[in-house]
Amino acid sequence: MRSNEIIFEVTEACEGGYDARALDYGIFTQGNDWSDLKLMVRDAVLCHFDKKDAPRVIRLHHVRQGSNAV
Secondary structure (H helix, E strand, C coil): CCCCEEEEEEEECCCCCEEEEECCCCCEEEECCHHHHHHHHHHHHHHHCCHHHCCCEEEEEECCCCCCCC
């Protein structure tokens, strides 16, 4: 069954750049900057799904770690 969208949780990598992990799918990728990450995510989605099954919408949710831990 085709899902219309896929959501990636994006965090800043310790080494610089960004890490992106798909929710509900085993897809992980990295990018050196935001533009590179968008290209890498799109490529990873197209590699994971057959073209007819690929989600039409890719959402990137940037999660930032705060320094004020509770």
